[in-house]
Amino acid sequence: MAKQTRFTFDGGAGTYLGTAILGALITVFTLGICYPFALVLTERWKAKHTFIDGQQLVFTGSGTGLFGLWIKWFLLSVITVGIYLFWVAPRLQAWKTTNLEFANLVAPLQAFAASSAGQNQPVNIQIS
Numbered sequence: 001m002a003k004q005t006r007f008t009f010d011g012g013a014g015t016y017l018g019t020a021i022l023g024a025l026i027t028v029f030t031l032g033i034c035y036p037f038a039l040v041l042t043e044r045w046k047a048k049h050t051f052i053d054g055q056q057l058v059f060t061g062s063g064t065g066l067f068g069l070w071i072k073w074f075l076l077s078v079i080t081v082g083i084y085l086f087w088v089a090p091r092l093q094a095w096k097t098t099n100l101e102f103a104n105l106v107a108p109l110q111a112f113a114a115s116s117a118g119q120n121q122p123v124n125i126q127i128s
Helices: 013-029 035-048 063-079 085-098 107-116
Strands: 007-009 050-052 055-059 100-102
Touching (some): 035 063, 063 085
Antiparallel strands (some): 050 055
């Protein structure tokens, strides 16, 4: 009997291999300058095949959105002789996480999205 879980992933080796090869080619032929575009390609593949409670994820980030950050991080790493690289990994992960969303929100998540967007009325709670 298979364990039931809230998280599922349906990606296969064939599509991953194609995505990984394309990302590597983009990175190698541009000498790493277009790595942000390869990263976005890979993140979109991951999100497309990831489901949480039956809801598909979608990656909304773009290569151009990451490109400016990538150049800034590269220059700061050169200036600090590589010390800034310790800050790049967490910032890159934060960028990836903030650009990850559900493809279609359903009832419980729509209620959360509406309340987090400030569309709900404040609730007064009295404790006696």
